[in-house]
Amino acid sequence: MDAYELRAQFPVLGRVAYLNAGTDGPLPARATRAASEELEREAQDGRALSHFERRFALADELRSAYAGLLGCKASDVALTTCTSEGIAQTISGLELGHGDEVVTSDEEHPGLLGALSAERQLRGVSVRAVPLLDVANAVGPRTRLVACSHVGWMSGLEAPKELAQLDVPVLLDGAQGVGAVEVDVGALGCDAYAGAAQKWLCGPDGAGMLYVTASLRERLAVSRRGYVNLADPDAGMDARVHGDARCLDAFSLSAETLACALAAVGVLAEAGWSAVHARARGLAALLAGRVQERGRELAPRGETTLVSFSSADAVEERVRLAREGIVIRNIPGRPWLRASVGAWNDENDLDRLLRALDN
Numbered sequence: 114m115d116a117y118e119l120r121a122q123f124p125v126l127g128r129v130a131y132l133n134a135g136t137d138g139p140l141p142a143r144a145t146r147a148a149s150e151e152l153e154r155e156a157q158d159g160r161a162l163s164h165f166e167r168r169f170a171l172a173d174e175l176r177s178a179y180a181g182l183l184g185c186k187a188s189d190v191a192l193t194t195c196t197s198e199g200i201a202q203t204i205s206g207l208e209l210g211h212g213d214e215v216v217t218s219d220e221e222h223p224g225l226l227g228a229l230s231a232e233r234q235l236r237g238v239s240v241r242a243v244p245l246l247d248v249a250n251a252v253g254p255r256t257r258l259v260a261c262s263h264v265g266w267m268s269g270l271e272a273p274k275e276l277a278q279l280d281v282p283v284l285l286d287g288a289q290g291v292g293a294v295e296v297d298v299g300a301l302g303c304d305a306y307a308g309a310a311q312k313w314l315c316g317p318d319g320a321g322m323l324y325v326t327a328s329l330r331e332r333l334a335v336s337r338r339g340y341v342n343l344a345d346p347d348a349g350m351d352a353r354v355h356g357d358a359r360c361l362d363a364f365s366l367s368a369e370t371l372a373c374a375l376a377a378v379g380v381l382a383e384a385g386w387s388a389v390h391a392r393a394r395g396l397a398a399l400l401a402g403r404v405q406e407r408g409r410e411l412a413p414r415g416e417t418t419l420v421s422f423s424s425a426d427a428v429e430e431r432v433r434l435a436r437e438g439i440v441i442r443n444i445p446g447r448p449w450l451r452a453s454v455g456a457w458n459d460e461n462d463l464d465r466l467l468r469a470l471d472n
């Protein structure tokens with residue numbers, strides 16, 4: 114599947130310059146069909162044992178697909194409902210307390226900040242925020258965890274490579290990573306990596322992934338238990354959680370959500386992951402250069418798929434651009450607009466945005 118054929122998979126791109134995968138990616142028609150087919154099957158056949166077998170089979174397939182993307186074994190991947198859930202499960206499972214410290218960056222999303230504020234407010238954990246590029250150097254004697262973005266959602270900066278050398282556990286928020294840029298959890302040296310279906314994997318809202326190494330899993334208290342994450346759910350109060358990452362699975366992912374997520378990944382895989390990553394990065398770099406030529410200040414960025422730039426009134430400009438059929442977002446608390454550039458975009462999308470910025 115070439116770039117032109119890939120673009121044709123996404124109905125929204127026929128109408129608008131959609132540059133917003135950092136919020137939610139465009140949905141391919143094949144993925145919405147897959148979801149509808151599951152619902153139709155459920156409507157026609159009812160939802161008895163075979164329906165649950167179907168859900169487990171889809172979950173296995175999706176887990177393997179996500180493991181392939183992360184560069185790990187399927188048994189190290191839990192299926193979650195979103196990035197934030199994986200982050201919260203990991204952080205709360207560490208059971209940190211008074212005297213413990215978590216190092217994070219000063220450009221994190223509420224999906225991570227929420228879990229950290231819970232640690233601070235409920236357990237007295239101290240949280241130290243430093244610039245993303247400095248997180249590895251900020252580790253001190255009381256640091257029990259480094260938790261930060263793989264790719265920062267505000268600027269598009271990448272977490273420093275030095276994180277791989279740390280002895281303390283590292284949790285990466287991969288909401289702007291997986292699907293957008295290559296991920297190899299081994300090379301990143303992280304102990305946990307949380308990601309989402311709905312952003313750069315163009316899937317539905319309500320699905321995500323959490324990679325956790327076996328050694329970190331051993332240290333996590335899994336307080337949330339139910340049918341899906343128990344190895345022997347019929348053992349009543351003696352039931353144990355799964356010995357692999359399924360112990361962190363979300364309780365209920367629907368067949369339509371799983372099928373939709375799987376079909377979306379399938380579309381991108383057909384285009385070829387290295388081509389998808391290279392095209393998105395290339396188009397984002399092109400946009401960054403041209404935005405700068407227009408006198409807009411670029412937020413410091415890595416070689417990622419996010420391009421954030423200055424705006425005199427970011428909210429007003431976002432609304433105006435949306436009226437003109439160009440979908441990007443503003444960054445709360447900063448004078449920036451952010452364009453998310455995917456392999457499904459083309460030069461025409463970029464030109465539409467650039468022309469509109471001139472107005």
Ligand SMILES: Cc1ncc(COP(=O)(O)O)c(C=O)c1O
Pocket residue numbers: 135136194195196197198222223224225262264265266286288289308309321
């Ligand atoms: C860096 C980052 N982390 C977490 C989230 C929350 O993602 P989710 O809705 O998958 O929990 C986002 C969403 O934009 C994000 O950009």
